[in-house]
Amino acid sequence: MSRALSTWRVVHSWGKGPNATVELRGGPSGESVVLKRFHRRNYLPFLRECCALAVLQPTGVVPKISYIGLYSRTIGMERVNGISLLQWVWERFGEGTTEAAPGMRSRIKAHVSVMAAFRAFQESRAAECMALRSGIRTAYAKVHARHVVHNDVKPANIYCEESPEGGYGIWLLDWEGAAVRWDAARRDKEELLLWIGGS
Secondary structure, eight states, rough: HHHHHHHHHHEEEEEEESSSEEEEOOOSSSSEEEEEEOOTTHHHHHHHHHHHHHGGGTSSOOOOOOETTTTEEEEEEOOOOOOEHHHHHHHHHSSSSSOOOOSHHHHHHHHHHHHHHHHHHHHHHHHHHHHHHHHHHHHHHHHHOOOOOOOOOEEEEEEEEEEETSSEEEEEEOOTEEEEEETTHHHHHHHHHHHHHHO
């Protein structure tokens, strides 16, 4: 499986992060997989993500795993539908761009501006925002019920897809810093309050 994936063409690259490179690869028969390749010395983040994804597979809020390469530190998973919370807010609020400028400082500024927009947006379209917040809280409740802490709650890691029946489907990404804690809900509470507000 590892050799086969290495020959698949790169359809899209999300770039190189501090721990891993993420790419969308296409196969010869039209199939596709999101390939997350961890850097050579980053074995612990790789193991954390593998364990978190494996434990959370039944919850339906993380991508399905199609391949794990222990030697190559590679995870193959399905591509989730929808857009990030970052993009969701900007598209509806009508300002900003979905392309984050390089550098950690500019990324922090982008996240802060998105949260300010989200709070202002709630004033004009409260019902839509409440539905999204409810979906996000339900997704994290499923995670915390399995005593897993995300430790990286932020708009870029929360993907949402509007359902035809109403409400939102939610996927949670990037589990490199995940941990197992009996007080999991308390550990993620501060970041959830920061980004989506109280109940």
